[in-house]
Amino acid sequence: MAAVALAGATVACTTASVGEVRPDPQSRAHVAVAMPGSLGGTDEAKARVAETPKELLADDGRMRCPAGMVDIEGRFCIDRYEASLVETLPNGEERPFSPYATVDGRRVRAVSEANVKPQGYISAKEAARACAASGKRLCRASEWKTACRGPEKKIYGYGDRREPGRCNDRGKNPVLKLYGARWTPATMNQPLLNQLDGTLARTGEHAGCTNGYGVYDMVGNLHEWVADAHGAFQGGYYLDVASVGHGEGCGYVTTAHETRYHDYSTGFRCCADTPGPATAGATRRKR
16 A cells, blocks of 8 residues: 555555556545535635626726637637636525536536636536536637637747747646556546646646737646537647647647547637627737
8 A cells, every 4th residue: 555645635545557556445544626615715716706607898898808808809709718617506606616526417607717727527518518607608619729829820829839838738647647557437537637746737827828819828738628519629738739640739639539528638718709899909918
């Protein structure tokens, strides 16, 4: 038996074949896995619940997109950060939903906030419903790529050459660490995976992982589902942002999974239509 330190707790583990490490079911030590509702007293929880689900526009006309979104050249709006979730309870109250849990039919909606762990373990179908619950939608593939590349149309958003570590793109493989070469739906959806060091980062934590539009983490951190009937996610994740067969940076695409698929690496962000005409280039930032 070995001990593994995860998320501030020590877990007793058993060692299986081919170097596999499994949590010991007989151990009384537990990992601090945030489950729905368990974040209620934190600043992160308050940030998630506080975001409005409605498309409220600024009265002065300068902000034409819902709160937490960026106007892309007057063509569409996109979340500034990867999405996290809040759960709507039967009594109508909302509470933060764990970024380490699968949705499994719960009633959730998407929010976009800085300095929170974004939602992994989500399918494209679930992501689309979560966006719709907040008056938004999944981004079209072309919209997502446009926002990722920025006004300068760079391969990685911040530039045409990868700068390892500028985004969350040098992570460790948590499945291999905990389960060896066991790639199954069960092992790839374990809550422990994205709590290991060197895996999921908070939104905006990598301050340089942005572009002239001011969107963050579109390369790395989590794969991001887009609106594709056959299933597609873009941008890579913390372990892979450039590989043969997928592409690199903003051009990274995976089409191997149906829209019902989910694992620890799958996340999303939402888009929305702009409400009317705007001045092109309104959201470009000075760099």
